[in-house]
Amino acid sequence: QVQLLESGGGSVQAGGSLTLSCVPSGITTRLLAIGWARQVPGKERELIAMMVLGGNTHYADSVTGRFTLSRDDTDGTVRLQMNSLQPEDTATYYCNAKALYYSTDGYWGQGTQVTVSS
Numbered sequence: 001q002v003q004l005l006e007s008g009g010g011s012v013q014a015g016g017s018l019t020l021s022c023v024p025s026g027i028t029t030r031l032l033a034i035g036w037a038r039q040v041p042g043k044e045r046e047l048i049a050m051m052v053l054g055g056n057t058h059y060a061d062s063v064t065g066r067f068t069l070s071r072d073d074t075d076g077t078v079r080l081q082m083n084s085l086q087p088e089d090t091a092t093y094y095c096n097a098k099a100l101y102y103s104t105d106g107y108w109g110q111g112t113q114v115t116v117s118s
Helices: none
Strands: 002-007 008-015 018-026 031-039 045-050 058-060 066-071 078-082 091-099 110-118
Touching: 002 008, 002 091, 018 031, 018 091, 018 110, 031 066, 031 078, 045 066, 058 066
Parallel strands: 008 110
Antiparallel strands: 002 018, 018 078, 031 045, 031 091, 045 058, 066 078, 091 110
16 A cells, blocks of 8 residues: 655745645555646546656646656655646645556545635
8 A cells, every 4th residue: 555645735826836745655665656636626637747757757738847746766755846826727736656556546645725816
């Protein structure tokens, strides 16, 4: 099992920045990829950034150039730096990790709210 602990959500004005953190714990040696998704009520969850461990990082078109995903190799913490935030970025953000011997959907954190006001 893998647990994902998220932090860093909050409220910000348009044009501002926030950083979300995700700390994985448990059997992290089985992790294949880790990243973030977001969801707005009434819409499907959208994967916005995913880092393949030992490989590339992929971003959704909606965040490319504004969001940056990074990982601290010392403890596995993953951070999503979000710049130039816009009201349409308002959503609940979820950390997501893909792992060996587990559902392709992966593990999910509890979610953290990001609200961007105009």
